[in-house]
Amino acid sequence: MHETEEFIPYIVNPREDTGLYNAKFGIWLFLASEVMLFGSLFSAYILLRVGSFTWPVQSELQDIRIGALNSVILLTSSIFFIRAWVALKADDIAKYKKFMYLVILCAFSFLFFKGVEYHNHFSHGEFPKTSVYLGLYFLMTGLHALHIIGGILVNIYYAGPGMYLRAQNKQWFINRVEVAGLYWHFVDLVWIFLFSTLYLL
Amino acid sequence: MEEHSHKDEFKRDILIYCCIIALVGVIIFISHLHLGTGGIFLIVPIACVEAGILGFYFMHLMTKKRTVHLLLLLTVIVFVTLLFWPAWDVAYSPRTPSEFTTY
Amino acid sequence: MSSAHDSAHHDSSHHHTSHSDSSHHHQSFWSKYVFSTDHKIIGIQYLFMSLFFLFFGFCLMLLMRWQIAYPGHPLPIIGKMFGANSMPGGVMLPEFYNQLGAMHGTIMVFLGVVPLGFAVFGNYLIPLQIGAKDMAFPRLNMFSYWSFLVGGLLMLSSFFLPGGPASNGWTSYSPLSDISHDGQTIWLFSMAIIIISSLLSSLNFITTIFNLRAPGMTFERLPFFIWAQLITAFLLLLAFPPLEGAAFLQLCDRLLGTSFFLPSGLFVNGHLYNVSGGGNALLWQHLFWFLGHPEVYVIILPALGIVTEIIACNTRKNISGFSMMRWSIIFLGFLSFVVWSHHTYLTGMGTNITAFFQTTTMIISIPSVIIISALFITLWGGSIRFNVPMLFALAFLPMFGFGGLTGLPLGLAATDIPLHDTYYVIGHFHYVVAPGVVLGLFAGIYYWFPKATGRKMNEVLGHLHFWPTLITMNLVFFPMLIQGLMGLNRRMYDGGATYTFAHDILYWNVVISWAAWFMAAAQLFFIFNFFYSMFNGEKVHSDNPWHSATLEWATPTPPPHGNFAKPITVYREPYSYSLEGAPKDYSPQDQKEI
Numbered sequence: 001m002h003e004t005e006e007f008i009p010y011i012v013n014p015r016e017d018t019g020l021y022n023a024k025f026g027i028w029l030f031l032a033s034e035v036m037l038f039g040s041l042f043s044a045y046i047l048l049r050v051g052s053f054t055w056p057v058q059s060e061l062q063d064i065r066i067g068a069l070n071s072v073i074l075l076t077s078s079i080f081f082i083r084a085w086v087a088l089k090a091d092d093i094a095k096y097k098k099f100m101y102l103v104i105l106c107a108f109s110f111l112f113f114k115g116v117e118y119h120n121h122f123s124h125g126e127f128p129k130t131s132v133y134l135g136l137y138f139l140m141t142g143l144h145a146l147h148i149i150g151g152i153l154v155n156i157y158y159a160g161p162g163m164y165l166r167a168q169n170k171q172w173f174i175n176r177v178e179v180a181g182l183y184w185h186f187v188d189l190v191w192i193f194l195f196s197t198l199y200l201l
Numbered sequence: 202m203e204e205h206s207h208k209d210e211f212k213r214d215i216l217i218y219c220c221i222i223a224l225v226g227v228i229i230f231i232s233h234l235h236l237g238t239g240g241i242f243l244i245v246p247i248a249c250v251e252a253g254i255l256g257f258y259f260m261h262l263m264t265k266k267r268t269v270h271l272l273l274l275l276t277v278i279v280f281v282t283l284l285f286w287p288a289w290d291v292a293y294s295p296r297t298p299s300e301f302t303t304y
Numbered sequence: 305m306s307s308a309h310d311s312a313h314h315d316s317s318h319h320h321t322s323h324s325d326s327s328h329h330h331q332s333f334w335s336k337y338v339f340s341t342d343h344k345i346i347g348i349q350y351l352f353m354s355l356f357f358l359f360f361g362f363c364l365m366l367l368m369r370w371q372i373a374y375p376g377h378p379l380p381i382i383g384k385m386f387g388a389n390s391m392p393g394g395v396m397l398p399e400f401y402n403q404l405g406a407m408h409g410t411i412m413v414f415l416g417v418v419p420l421g422f423a424v425f426g427n428y429l430i431p432l433q434i435g436a437k438d439m440a441f442p443r444l445n446m447f448s449y450w451s452f453l454v455g456g457l458l459m460l461s462s463f464f465l466p467g468g469p470a471s472n473g474w475t476s477y478s479p480l481s482d483i484s485h486d487g488q489t490i491w492l493f494s495m496a497i498i499i500i501s502s503l504l505s506s507l508n509f510i511t512t513i514f515n516l517r518a519p520g521m522t523f524e525r526l527p528f529f530i531w532a533q534l535i536t537a538f539l540l541l542l543a544f545p546p547l548e549g550a551a552f553l554q555l556c557d558r559l560l561g562t563s564f565f566l567p568s569g570l571f572v573n574g575h576l577y578n579v580s581g582g583g584n585a586l587l588w589q590h591l592f593w594f595l596g597h598p599e600v601y602v603i604i605l606p607a608l609g610i611v612t613e614i615i616a617c618n619t620r621k622n623i624s625g626f627s628m629m630r631w632s633i634i635f636l637g638f639l640s641f642v643v644w645s646h647h648t649y650l651t652g653m654g655t656n657i658t659a660f661f662q663t664t665t666m667i668i669s670i671p672s673v674i675i676i677s678a679l680f681i682t683l684w685g686g687s688i689r690f691n692v693p694m695l696f697a698l699a700f701l702p703m704f705g706f707g708g709l710t711g712l713p714l715g716l717a718a719t720d721i722p723l724h725d726t727y728y729v730i731g732h733f734h735y736v737v738a739p740g741v742v743l744g745l746f747a748g749i750y751y752w753f754p755k756a757t758g759r760k761m762n763e764v765l766g767h768l769h770f771w772p773t774l775i776t777m778n779l780v781f782f783p784m785l786i787q788g789l790m791g792l793n794r795r796m797y798d799g800g801a802t803y804t805f806a807h808d809i810l811y812w813n814v815v816i817s818w819a820a821w822f823m824a825a826a827q828l829f830f831i832f833n834f835f836y837s838m839f840n841g842e843k844v845h846s847d848n849p850w851h852s853a854t855l856e857w858a859t860p861t862p863p864p865h866g867n868f869a870k871p872i873t874v875y876r877e878p879y880s881y882s883l884e885g886a887p888k889d890y891s892p893q894d895q896k897e898i
Binding site: 007008009010015018020021022023025026029030032033034036037038039040041043044047048051052127128129130131132135136139143 | 436437438440441442444503506507508510511514515516541542543544545546548549550552553556560561562563564579580582583584587590591594866
Binding site for chain 1: 211225245247248256272273280283284286
């Protein structure tokens with residue numbers, strides 16, 4: 001394989017002056033671009049809402065209980081991810097897997113409740129095209145849900161089939177999981193803003 | 202990088218977690234007060250605090266070197282630019298009421 | 305320390321020769337040349353792809369120029385090949401003209417010039433110039449290329465839709481873009497894929513430049529080319545996502561019936577459009593130009609980097625004001641995010657916000673002027689070698705400078721009022737891109753061709769390419785400035801023939817078109833030279849035929865997988881030419897003695 005530590009440095013160990021190994025640097029850059037992506041949608045929200053005469057009362061259209069529950073679920077999954085990573089660093093693979101499964105379970109529950117919400121909307125005749133607010137709601141939470149699904153796939157891989165990578169290079173695998181964790185925390189972070197903006201404002 | 206024992210860290214993480222959950226509760230409560238536009242100036246900053254706590258502790262931002270901090274600062278500045286021009290534009294454009302979009 | 309560990313490890317276990325690295329198993333043709341993770345192969349893949357798209361977009365323009373010069377006349381010989389939907393009887397339909405215009409812009413910008421400047425030169429040269437063996441994420445790099453190709457092919461496929469490709473300009477303004485035919489949907493999907501590919505490339509480049517520099521390669525010792533690529537990568541990283549967001553919003557409008565960009569009370573074909581309304585057409589413009597303006601700096605900066613390398617090497621001098629240039633380019637990158645609304649002056653913005661953007665737009669001209677001036681000043685007292693790359697690089701300076709100056713009346717809101725959406729705008733931006741950036745990119749191809757192939761491109765053919773191209777480019781774009789000043793609108797399918805006020809300047813359309821067709825003929829010399837020299841060009845007998853001091857010339861020719869024959873340490877600044885007491889007039893960066 002071309003990507004070995006002899007060929008490309010700083011895959012496993014961080015470089016002194018930047019303090020980062022390559023993948024961590026890369027993921028922070030990626031997250032910066034994601035900030036801009038969701039940022040543009042938030043920007044659209046602000047413009048459209050500020051520029052409108054009337055805007056629906058968001059808390060009446062949304063079920064805040066489910067939103068709050070989803071917030072708790074995602075935050076809990078973040079804690080589980082950290083526990084998983086700590087266990088991995090301590091070589092406790094059983095614990096690592098257990099916590100990763102919990103993360104994945106939380107993620108699926110999040111999607112489940114999201115599905116419940118969407119279903120409730122559709123059965124009330126509330127579709128993306130019904131209003132600008134609902135269009136933004138579906139697009140922003142939908143895009144977020146796609147990011148959750150991406151995270152689920154990565155997490156399943158690293159908790160299951162991808163474990164062979166750990167046998168190849170232990171520290172590199174720990175780095176990979178850390179990077180996946182950063183992405184996961186970010187997805188959680190975006191949800192905090194989505195919930196605050198789309199449900200509570 | 203963390204040299205703390207696992208137990209201390211676990212307690213600290215749980216504490217952070219509870220803080221964030223509590224803040225979520227706070228903004229839900231504020232939302233129920235239906236403060237209208239004023240609510241934004243409470244809810245959004247508190248959401249930022251939640252995000253900041255999550256970033257600093259869960260994403261270990263505080264242990265990152267200058268590189269990441271600078272990158273994030275740059276991103277935040279660009280992001281804020283993107284976010285606040287619409288408000289400014291709408292506030293300062295000459296528009297008659299009929300040109301406002303309606304829901 | 306990892307690097308010391310690396311070198312110790314290497315000396316004992318690996319032999320670095322021109323042949324493939326002994327630790328890697330023998331690769332099949334497919335994994336070595338097609339699904340390659342080597343940055344050089346990927347760079348060359350991007351090269352062929354972007355040169356093809358550049359040529360394709362160029363041909364679209366040649367077709368348009370017939371209609372502009374001779375509106376309503378059937379195009380001889382090839383006109384009938386386009387079918388009744390586009391050119392019945394060889395006469396171009398207005399709809400087809402619009403499609404050509406939209407696709408010309410889109411393909412040239414997103415699939416031609418930007419990948420050529422950023423992905424081609426960046427991929428090939430960044431690891432070489434910083435002393436690294438490859439990019440930080442080689443497999444991601446491969447994915448970037450293939451997804452880019454998929455996006456590009458998807459964009460091309462829209463030509464085969466029944467309704468044809470997108471026809472709403474490369475800017476795809478709403479509300480028209482929300483309701484137009486399917487070609488626009490394909491445009492949006494292609495753009496989304498291309499954007500993701502670019503984002504991944506950007507983070508690869510930035511991580512590589514920060515983390516994979518050879519020992520001794522401090523930021524001050526990085527060549528300006530790397531600085532330019534670094535800033536370009538940041539611009540792409542942070543500015544492209546809003547266009548992705550906007551593309552999602554427009555896709556929802558088109559496919560899900562939302563109204564993000566559709567205001568209430570919109571009438572389409574005489575009927576009230578059946579959507580919720582409540583959207584804002586200007587939202588699209590702002591989101592688009594939030595990318596659109598940094599995008600033009602993405603176009604410009606790589607060419608600035610290339611030209612700087614060539615000028616330093618061919619004047620045998622250090623670049624004057626090198627540190628000023630570095631600070632300028634950082635400042636430029638930063639400012640490019642806060643000027644975008646000079647593209648929307650005429651949308652009814654308030655005077656306060658207009659004043660803000662006008663001020664930032666005026667300020668952003670300063671770093672560009674500093675950079676161009678530094679390059680001009682470098683020529684003073686230099687020992688100039690007038691080879692073909694240098695000719696192109698030298699031509700870049702006044703052409704780009706002039707093009708930039710023509711932008712000033714557009715940047716000032718008051719003078720923009722009569723000039724907006726006229727041929728003046730087309731003349732301005734093409735001046736900076738065509739006689740500007742593209743000449744710089746050609747310079748780069750001629751300059752680094754010997755490193756990549758071991759052969760030089762033919763000098764005579766180079767001159768036959770250069771001089772007619774330079775002259776015809778000016779003949780094409782200068783009259784556009786005149787036409788614009790006299791009020792001729794852009795994007796008119798007949799070139800203004802139906803407007804009586806335009807009658808006096810219509811003859812320029814014929815001049816421009818013929819100059820464009822001659823320009824096309826001149827490119828044939830390049831195309832022939834490029835392919836011919838790959839196999840039959842004069843071989844170079846040195847790894848460093850231009851006697852350059854930067855690191856990419858310290859490799860075997862062509863560079864093998866892993867690039868350098870031995871680990872690199874950097875000892876000095878990049879443009880160490882004509883140093884006092886040095887035995888030669890250049891002192892390579894990796895050579896310990898002066």
